Every structure is written in structure tokens, then in C-alpha cells.
Amino acid sequence: MTSTISISIDGKTCECPMIIGSEGERALDISHLRAATGLITLDPGYGNTGSCQSAITYIDGEKGILRYRGIPIQEFVEHPNFVEVAWLLIFGRLPKKAELARFSVRLTDNAHLHEAMKHNFEGFPATAQPMAITSAMINTIGCFHSELFLPRDDPETEEAAARLISKIRTIAAFTYRKVRGLPYIYANPRLRYCANLLHMMFSMPYDEHVIDKEIEDAMNLIFILHADHEQNCSTSTVRMVGSSQANLFASCAAGVCALWGPRHGGANVAVLEMLERIHQGGLTAEKYIELAKRKDSDVRLMGFGHRVYKNYDPRARILQKTCEKVLKKLKIKDPLLDIARKLEELALNDSYFVERKLYPNVDFYSGIILRAVGIPTNMFTVMFVIGRLPGWIAHWKEQHDDPTTKIARPRQIYTGLVNQHYVPLDQR
Numbered sequence: 001m002t003s004t005i006s007i008s009i010d011g012k013t014c015e016c017p018m019i020i021g022s023e024g025e026r027a028l029d030i031s032h033l034r035a036a037t038g039l040i041t042l043d044p045g046y047g048n049t050g051s052c053q054s055a056i057t058y059i060d061g062e063k064g065i066l067r068y069r070g071i072p073i074q075e076f077v078e079h080p081n082f083v084e085v086a087w088l089l090i091f092g093r094l095p096k097k098a099e100l101a102r103f104s105v106r107l108t109d110n111a112h113l114h115e116a117m118k119h120n121f122e123g124f125p126a127t128a129q130p131m132a133i134t135s136a137m138i139n140t141i142g143c144f145h146s147e148l149f150l151p152r153d154d155p156e157t158e159e160a161a162a163r164l165i166s167k168i169r170t171i172a173a174f175t176y177r178k179v180r181g182l183p184y185i186y187a188n189p190r191l192r193y194c195a196n197l198l199h200m201m202f203s204m205p206y207d208e209h210v211i212d213k214e215i216e217d218a219m220n221l222i223f224i225l226h227a228d229h230e231q232n233c234s235t236s237t238v239r240m241v242g243s244s245q246a247n248l249f250a251s252c253a254a255g256v257c258a259l260w261g262p263r264h265g266g267a268n269v270a271v272l273e274m275l276e277r278i279h280q281g282g283l284t285a286e287k288y289i290e291l292a293k294r295k296d297s298d299v300r301l302m303g304f305g306h307r308v309y310k311n312y313d314p315r316a317r318i319l320q321k322t323c324e325k326v327l328k329k330l331k332i333k334d335p336l337l338d339i340a341r342k343l344e345e346l347a348l349n350d351s352y353f354v355e356r357k358l359y360p361n362v363d364f365y366s367g368i369i370l371r372a373v374g375i376p377t378n379m380f381t382v383m384f385v386i387g388r389l390p391g392w393i394a395h396w397k398e399q400h401d402d403p404t405t406k407i408a409r410p411r412q413i414y415t416g417l418v419n420q421h422y423v424p425l426d427q428r
Contacts, residue, residue, distance in 0.1 A: 012037040019050075023058055040411045047307075051236060051408070056089060056394050057228045064311035068228060069093065073314055080220035083107065083165075083193050085227055086390035090161055090397060091154065104193075106162035111187035111196065113170050114144045121178045130175045130382045131265075135256035137171045138164070142249030149247035150400070160248055161393050168389055169193070172382045173200030179378075194219040197386070202374060214329045215373060218322050222366055225315040226384055228391030230308070234258040234265070238392045239399050240408040248396055255392045256385055265381040265388075268367035271303040272377055275336040275368075285342035293352050303364030304347060305357070315362035320344075323365045326372050337368055 004015045005028055014036035016028045027050050034040050043049045058067045066073040069088050076085060087095040087103055095103065120140050124133055141164065142149060148160040170187060177184050177200075185203045187196050195211040198219070202209035229235070237258035242251040259265035278288050291299040306313055327334055344360050347353040370380055399405050 007033065007037065007039075009037050009039060014039075019053070021053075022055075023060070034411070040413075042413055046236075051231055052239065052399070054230070054395070054398060055092065056391070056398060057230045059230050059308055061306070061308040061310050064309060064314050066229075066314050073225065074318065076224050077221065077318055080217050080224055082220045082223040082227070082387075085224045086161070086165055086393075089228055089390045089394040090157065103158065103162060106159065107166040107193060108187075108189050110163045110166040111170055111189070113141075113167060113174070117141075117144070118174075118184065121174055121184075124178060126179055126181065128179065129260075130172075130179065130379055131256060131260040131385075133175045133178070134168075134171055134382050134385055135253045135260075137175075138168070138249055138253040138256060141167055141171075142247060145249075149249065150245070151248065151397075157393075157397055161390070164248070164252065164393065165389055168386050169197040170200060172379070172386055173197060175382060176201050176376075176379055192216065194223070198373070212329060214325060218326050218369055219373070221318065221322055222369060222383065223387035225318060225362055225366075226387030228388070228394065232264070233261070234388065235391060235395050239395050242396045242399050243405060243408040245407075248393065251396050252389060252392050255388070259381060259384060259388065265384040267303070267361075268363040268370070268384075269377050269380050271363050272336070272367040272371060272380075274300075274302040275339050278339050279335055285339055285346055289343065289346045289350065293350075301343065301347065301353075301358070304353065304360055306359075306361045309359070309361065310357040312359040313361040316360040316364055319362060319365035319369065320360075323369050323372075326369050330372055332372050334368065334372065336371070340364065340368060 004017050007014045007016060007030075014030070014033045016030050016033065019027045019029050021027075030041060041049070056069065058070070059065065068076075068085065069092055071088070071094075083104055084095060084100055087100065117137070117140060120137065121133070145160070145163055148156060148163065151157040151160045174184050176182075183205060185200045185205075188199050188208075191199055191211070194216045198211050198215070199209055231239075234255040238251045238255040241254040242248075246254075262270060277283075278285065288299065289301070291297045292301040323337065326332075327337060344364070347358065347360075353359075367377070367380060370383060371377070375383060
């Protein structure tokens, strides 16, 4: 097998080594291309460019495979434990019993925010976007825990991770309460991770919200399925910011801003808005499918297709079953789920979508579950942040621990004006 490929132009040659990943993925190392030939590559959207070598998550989009540290995502379904998966992603292996217990205690002990941070929440208007508050408050946490800006070893990383992963749910709950003018509810040390989040969001003074085990499991699954997804936009942002040796808190706050976009973390909101438009507009699923196929129509089938997956998103299969369980448990007859089921049935049996490999993705069902639990659409992306935070921490740590890490500095092809001259103001 050829171990290098030569690229030659104008008499200059660059020997590009072949890099082979543990799953057989192949890549050309072109890190010396510009120095050797004066050329750079142009790849808008980076769809063909590997930015790093990582041991955290593996995706095979053609086969619909997603693995965390080599473990298929389906193996976390029977006993969903988001805290265990967070440890796995960050430290590279499943925790031992004592380690998981210790990490869980650290999460419990760090659930509360510094009382002074309540004044930061009060400074936001009631109309503030929840994601703006979330990003700002992650940076604010760093002001109170600056000793963990740049953790030097695994114990310090564990402590920093515990504080961030624990406090992000408190930030989310306080954000929800803030924009609704409701009193803040403090964490209950007797509750597990997901149950505590729902408690802080939905309890009232002297009236504690009761969390059903199946609902708690559903939230664990949503967070697990969003915990990492390779070099997506927000994760790449965390790594790019972290490459400058920016601290963990600043890097994750930047990830929140990237996730905010409707093409990324806001996709499940778009799905729910689509289902509501169909329902309120009196459209049938069949009519909407036909409109989505028409070239002269601006109708799009949201929640179908994926930048990476060219097969059925394995996360969607899991959430489809979870969605049915949640609605059955809550005794909810949701017309949006009926529409979603019909859209899925029609699309999976329509050659237009099958030939284009437009299968349901994770966003197709996650919004319906969150809606059923009582979480409003403007908080959906904040829930995504909670799930994705362990992955961001894992990538920040992996990059930070790598002594060969360089600051990210993409090149460009300049297309502007050439050889212009300054014109004095009175001559313009």
C-alpha cells in the first residue's frame, strides 16, 4: 500500500503521508503542502478536510454508525446514565464504581451557583435569548473558578468538568425561571442529575415537581445522544478557540454561540415549527411531502437528512421509541407526533427521499419529547448545550493534552480589489 502521495506543480513536489485511522479511514497529511509548493487547498465548509486526529467519537455516515470511545451508541439505551457517558468521553474509558460515585458526588456538591451570580441573571431583560444568557453565564462561572481555567492533570480536569457539567443545568433552570419571572429553585441533593434539572425548572416553593423514572430516562437519553458528534460546528469552535490556549470556560462559551445557529443546535426547533405549521394550516402529511418535492416550492422537510449520515441516523431510531414511551406515560395524544409518524412513513417509502438518502435524524423526535416534558421551544437549544458539554470538555482536554497542538489559522483565497490607492476625503 502506498504510504505517501506526491503532489507536484511547477517543478515543486510535496510528499504527503497517508494517515490511516483505527477504523480504516484514510487521509492525506498536507500540512507541508504550502511550504513545499506554495499551494493551499480550498474546501468551503471543511467537508473534505480533517482538522485533527481524535480518539473520542467515530461516525460512519454511510452505515449509520455512531460510537463513543468505540462503544456503539445503542449500548447506552437499556440503562441510560448521562453522568457515566460524560466520564467516558472525557477520560477515555468507562468509570469504575468508585470513580462514578466520586464524580456523582462532585456533581451534587457543585450544583449551586455562587449567590453573587444571581445578580448577573437579574441584569438580563425578560426578553433575553436563553442561549445568550447561557453563553454569558458559562464565562461568568470562570470568574468564580479561575483556578480551574487550565486544568493541569486528570484530578483537576475532573473537578473542572464536574463544576461545568453540574452548574450548566442550574444555569439552564435559572434562565428558564428568569425569562418567566419565576422564583429560582435550588438543587435538591437527593435527586439525580436529570431529575434535578427538571426539579429546578418546574418545582415551585412548597410544591416540588415529581419526576417519573421514564421521563428521567428519556432526558438521560436525549443528553447521551447529543453528548458528542465528532467535529461538528460547535465542537470545532471549541477546539479552534482552545487552540489559542484559551481557558476551558471561554472555549465552551464559544461553543454555545456556535450551537445557537438554526443550522446546528436550532434544528429541532425548526422541526417542531414545521409540524405546527402543518397542523395549524390544515395540511395533510401527503400534501406537505408533495410540496417538499417540488422544485418551485420553498417548503422543506425539516429533520430529514444529515451532513454526515447518508443512512438512518441511529440516534433517531432510539428517540423514536423513546418518544412513544414518553407520550404514553404522560397520556398525551399529540397530533404533532401523528404528523411526524406519517411524514416518516411517507418519506421512507418515497423514491425521491430514498434516492437522496434523506432519512430522519435526531432532531426529528427530540423536539416532540422536550415539548411533552414541558420544555418550551426557546429552551430546546439550551438542553442541547447540557448534552453536548461533556463532548466539548473531552475535545478541549484531548487538544490541550497534545503537545503538538498548533493554534488554528486557516488560509484563504483573496478575491478582492488589486493595487488600489488611498483617495483623500475631499477628492471622493
